[in-house]
Amino acid sequence: MKFLSTAMLAALTLAFVGCDESAFDLEADAIRDTTQQQADSVRDATENQAEATRNATQNSAEQMRNQVDNAADPVQDRVEERADMLEESGENAADRKESVGEMKADAIEEQGEAKADAIEARDPE
Numbered sequence: 001m002k003f004l005s006t007a008m009l010a011a012l013t014l015a016f017v018g019c020d021e022s023a024f025d026l027e028a029d030a031i032r033d034t035t036q037q038q039a040d041s042v043r044d045a046t047e048n049q050a051e052a053t054r055n056a057t058q059n060s061a062e063q064m065r066n067q068v069d070n071a072a073d074p075v076q077d078r079v080e081e082r083a084d085m086l087e088e089s090g091e092n093a094a095d096r097k098e099s100v101g102e103m104k105a106d107a108i109e110e111q112g113e114a115k116a117d118a119i120e121a122r123d124p125e
Contacts, residue, residue: 024123028116035112039105046101050094057090 021029061083068079 022123022125024119028119031112031116031119035108035115038112039108042101042105042108046097046104049101050097053090053094053097057086057093061086061090 064083068076
C-alpha cells in the first residue's frame with residue numbers, strides 16, 4: 001500500500017512538473033506548429049507541380065519520338081535531339097519551381113519562428 005501511494009505521488013509530481021509551460025510558450029509552440037504545417041503544404045504543392053511539369057514534358061517528348069518511329073534515321077536523330085531538349089527544359093522548369101517553393105517554405109518558417117520568439121520574449125517568467 002505504501003508503494004502504491006509513493007508511486008501515485010511520483011506520477012502526480014511528474015505530471016505537474018511537465019506542465020510548467022506558460023501561456024506564452026504554448027502560444028509560441030502553436031505558431032511554430034502552424035507555420036511548419038504551412039511550409040510543408042507549400043513544399044508538397046510545389047513538388048507536385050514540379051512532378052507534373054516533368055511528366056508533361058516527358059510525355060510530349062515521347063510522343064515526338066513515337067511519331068517518327070518509321071522515319072529515316074536523320075529525321076529520327078533530329079527529333080530525338082528536340083525531344084531531349086524538351087525534356088531538359090522541363091526538368092529545368094521543374095527544378096526552378098521546387099527551388100522557389102523551398103524558398104517560400106523557408107520564409108514561412110522564419111517568419112513563424114520570429115513571431116514565436118517575440119511572443120516568448122514577452123513572457124515575464
